[in-house]
Amino acid sequence: MTVFTRLSLTRQFMLASFIILFSEMLIIGTWIGRQIEIGVIHRTAAVTALYVDSLISHHLQYLISPDIPNDSHDTEVDALLTTTPLGQRIVAFKVWGSDGRILYSTNPVLVGLQFPINGGLKKAFDGNVYTEISDLNGEENFYEQQRWSRLIETYAPVRVKGESKVIAVIEFYQTMNELEGEIQAAQQRSWVVVGISTIVMYLLLTGLVNRASNTILSQQNELQEKVAQLTGLLTQNEQLHSRVARAASRTTALNERFLLRIASDMHDGPGQNLSFALLRIEELAEACAACKVVGIRKGAANNDFNTIQSSLRSAMAEMRTILSGLRLPDIKSLSLKETVERAVRNYEQKTGCAVNLAILNDSVETPLSVKITLYRILQESLANGFKHAPQASQRVKITGTEDYLLAEISDNGRGFNQSASPAEGHFGLVGMRERIEILGGTFELKSTPNNGTLIRAQLPLSLLEVDDD
Numbered sequence: 001m002t003v004f005t006r007l008s009l010t011r012q013f014m015l016a017s018f019i020i021l022f023s024e025m026l027i028i029g030t031w032i033g034r035q036i037e038i039g040v041i042h043r044t045a046a047v048t049a050l051y052v053d054s055l056i057s058h059h060l061q062y063l064i065s066p067d068i069p070n071d072s073h074d075t076e077v078d079a080l081l082t083t084t085p086l087g088q089r090i091v092a093f094k095v096w097g098s099d100g101r102i103l104y105s106t107n108p109v110l111v112g113l114q115f116p117i118n119g120g121l122k123k124a125f126d127g128n129v130y131t132e133i134s135d136l137n138g139e140e141n142f143y144e145q146q147r148w149s150r151l152i153e154t155y156a157p158v159r160v161k162g163e164s165k166v167i168a169v170i171e172f173y174q175t176m177n178e179l180e181g182e183i184q185a186a187q188q189r190s191w192v193v194v195g196i197s198t199i200v201m202y203l204l205l206t207g208l209v210n211r212a213s214n215t216i217l218s219q220q221n222e223l224q225e226k227v228a229q230l231t232g233l234l235t236q237n238e239q240l241h242s243r244v245a246r247a248a249s250r251t252t253a254l255n256e257r258f259l260l261r262i263a264s265d266m267h268d269g270p271g272q273n274l275s276f277a278l279l280r281i282e283e284l285a286e287a288c289a290a291c292k293v294v295g296i297r298k299g300a301a302n303n304d305f306n307t308i309q310s311s312l313r314s315a316m317a318e319m320r321t322i323l324s325g326l327r328l329p330d331i332k333s334l335s336l337k338e339t340v341e342r343a344v345r346n347y348e349q350k351t352g353c354a355v356n357l358a359i360l361n362d363s364v365e366t367p368l369s370v371k372i373t374l375y376r377i378l379q380e381s382l383a384n385g386f387k388h389a390p391q392a393s394q395r396v397k398i399t400g401t402e403d404y405l406l407a408e409i410s411d412n413g414r415g416f417n418q419s420a421s422p423a424e425g426h427f428g429l430v431g432m433r434e435r436i437e438i439l440g441g442t443f444e445l446k447s448t449p450n451n452g453t454l455i456r457a458q459l460p461l462s463l464l465e466v467d468d469d
Contacts, residue, residue: 010213014206025198032194033187091151092144092173095158096121103168107143115140124155124169131155133176150176281308331371336405337362339371340398343378351386356395364400370459373435374407380428381409381455389413392452404441405459412452418445432457 095104100121101114120130134153136145144151151173158168331339337359344355366374378396385394392413399406432455433443440460447453 010210013209017202017205017209021198021202025194029191029194032190036183036186036190090172091148091175094140094171096124096169096171098125098166098168102140109143110140113140120153120155121169121171124157124171125166127157127159127164127166129154129156134173144173148173148175152176281312331375332368334371335362336364336366336371336374336398336400339366339375340378340396343375344382344396347379347382347386351390353386353390353394355382356393358396359398361400362398364402364405364461366400366405366461369439370405370461373439373441373459374405374457376435377407377432377455377457378409380432384428385409385411385413385453388416400461403461405461407457407459408454409457410452410454415447415449415451415453417449418447 093104093106094102094110096117097103099114100117101112102110105111117125120132123130131152131154134141134151136148136151152175153173154171156170156172157166158170159166331342334342340357340359340362344357347353348355382394382396385392389411392411394409394411397408397410399408429445436443436457436459442458444456444458445454446456
């Protein structure tokens with residue numbers, strides 16, 4: 001069985017089909033041979049019985065006419081069974097009476113003996129011709145057993161002339177010598193036909209299965225090639241995904257560096273120029289206050305200088321505010337908890353509003369890009385909440401797992417209708433969503449009028465750290 005399972009499907013089918021077809025060939029061939037044998041025997045027996053009935057039955061009519069002497073009939077029957085071709089084919093002959101007594105026999109010793117009526121004898125008395133190959137094991141076949149081992153035994157009814165009444169049964173035996181050759185020849189022809197049919201069926205089935213197997217193998221090879229190609233594409237996709245993740249992480253860090261550079265450039269460039277201009281305006285204002293102005297009223301000049309000074313001071317204040325928003329604190333060395341506390345504390349110092357802060361499982365290792373994004377989300381969401389609902393209480397909840405960081409920022413303010421077009425001041429939500437999704441996270445916003453606002457941000461912690469130095 002182990003060897004069979006190791007074979008290919010085609011070879012398994014060829015071996016199994018050969019065994020099955022060969023077994024069926026033996027069964028069908030044996031059955032057909034047996035049917036041929038029975039058919040030949042019955043045909044020969046039927047012809048012989050008809051021949052016997054036509055020659056002998058009228059000599060047995062004395063059985064219904066006791067007044068007719070039977071000696072002459074017995075003599076004629078003896079002559080038919082000894083001097084005619086019929087007698088050469090029949091080796092034993094008996095005439096049975098309706099009471100089971102033998103009325104005539106080629107063996108005179110059996111005449112007058114009575115035996116039970118059963119088997120073929122009974123069927124003949126019922127009006128049927130019965131034939132079988134007898135092994136001569138019956139009690140009435142004692143003398144036949146001494147000369148033959150097998151004989152063709154036939155029972156044929158004898159009817160009243162012109163009527164259907166059975167008055168006796170004739171029993172005769174024929175040897176198998178003449179029929180065996182005919183039977184063997186017919187059986188051999190049947191075996192040849194069955195064998196050729198089986199071989200043709202086997203070859204056709206094998207050809208079909210072999211063709212199907214080749215098709216399957218070809219499809220399997222094509223499928224394996226496609227799987228190999230798909231595996232390669234998946235590998236490339238994973239590599240590209242990894243590159244995109246690293247690029248997103250690097251982009252977040254680079255954006256902060258870019259904002260820091262902008263802040264530095266504004267501080268060192270326009271900021272310094274504005275400071276110098278303000279200083280010079282103040283000096284000119286003091287000089288003009290002490291000099292005599294011709295054609296221009298001294299008070300009007302002072303007012304102009306004061307207006308310019310006020311505008312410059314306002315511009316400097318706004319620039320410092322913008323710079324403070326662009327410049328991100330140094331959070332690279334901070335932990336997750338320290339980063340969140342820094343963002344919340346800066347907000348509280350600027351607005352004077354307290355925030356309910358809850359940090360759960362703050363021991364997770366957090367990439368820099370995630371900390372930057374989290375800081376900016378806290379900064380933007382808390383500022384938006386204060387801007388649109390300054391009297392509302394705000395709450396921040398941070399939950400960390402091995403794979404994700406979940407931040408929830410909520411307030412109990414007036415909320416807004418999410419299905420409406422974004423109003424002025426709501427565009428910061430778009431920026432927060434983009435910051436989160438560029439890292440492969442998810443952004444969720446829930447808000448309804450008079451029921452507050454909830455921002456839920458989920459950030460992956462599996463991002464590769466990048467060097468942003």
